[in-house]
Amino acid sequence: MSRVPIDGPWGFDSETNQIVREDGKYFALGIVQHPGGYPVGAVIEEPSIPPTPDGSPRIVGHVIVDVNPRGLVRAREAKGLNGPILELKPSSVSKGELESSGRKPDAIFEANPQRIQGSIAVFRNDVEFPDEEGIAPRAFIERSADGRSITALAKLGLL
Numbered sequence: 001m002s003r004v005p006i007d008g009p010w011g012f013d014s015e016t017n018q019i020v021r022e023d024g025k026y027f028a029l030g031i032v033q034h035p036g037g038y039p040v041g042a043v044i045e046e047p048s049i050p051p052t053p054d055g056s057p058r059i060v061g062h063v064i065v066d067v068n069p070r071g072l073v074r075a076r077e078a079k080g081l082n083g084p085i086l087e088l089k090p091s092s093v094s095k096g097e098l099e100s101s102g103r104k105p106d107a108i109f110e111a112n113p114q115r116i117q118g119s120i121a122v123f124r125n126d127v128e129f130p131d132e133e134g135i136a137p138r139a140f141i142e143r144s145a146d147g148r149s150i151t152a153l154a155k156l157g158l159l
Contacts, residue, residue, distance in 0.1 A: 024048035025094040032117065045118030046093045057108050060118030062098045063152035064089040066125045072134030073158070075144075086144040088152060090120075099123040107155035111148060122152040 004012040009021045018030035028047040034040045046060035065088050066074040078087050091097035099105075105121035135143075137158040141150050153159050 018044065018047070020047060026092060034114075040115070043116045045116060049093060049118075057110075057119035058117070059093075059105075059108070059121050061090065061092040061095075061120045061148075062105075063120060063122050063148050064091075064097075064099055064125060065122065065152050065156060065158070066127050066129065066134075067158070068127065068129050068131070068134055070131060070134075071136070071158075072131055073137055073140060073153070074129055074133055075135050075140055075149075078146075080146070082145075085146050086140065086149075087146040088140075088149040090146065090148040090152075099125075107152070109151050109155055111151075120148060120152075122155050124156050 004014065006012060006019065009023060010019060011022060012018075013020050013028075016028075016030060018028040020028040024047055026046070028044040030042060030044055031039045032042045032044070046058075049058055049060060052058055068074075073088060075086050075088055078085050089097060099121070103123070106124045107122040108119050109122065110116065110119050137153050141153065141159065144150060
């Protein structure tokens with residue numbers, strides 16, 4: 001890689017025309033060819049993960065949805081670029097909080113297929129946890145701005 005430093009671990013790779021981290025983690029920013037035949041700016045999630053040989057979705061992260069027997073989902077507070085957010089358990093391959101059993105995802109979605117490359121797998125875990133650790137799915141979507149978590153609930157049919 002011919003990397004021109006920008007700030008910290010970030011640099012411009014003149015071979016790929018992308019702004020990347022030197023460790024290849026999290027995401028890159030670049031110009032990609034849209035299937036419509038024109039170049040677009042894009043976020044390439046987990047750039048170190050190669051395209052799948054069979055054309056299946058390139059999974060770059062997971063959203064784990066813990067559901068208790070009373071239909072509540074486990075949520076947590078997190079810090080987002082725009083302030084505090086309420087989320088389920090989203091994670092990227094680089095962050096590493098992934099579903100580890102090796103089972104097939106319950107659903108797959110893309111966060112913004114026009115601007116972000118990479119798919120997110122959704123896993124439903126039916127587990128016991130106290131009701132005070134959970135929230136009703138409808139109440140969650142009223143309070144949360146996290147599109148990954150809201151989409152995961154919708155893909156699982158919990159709304």
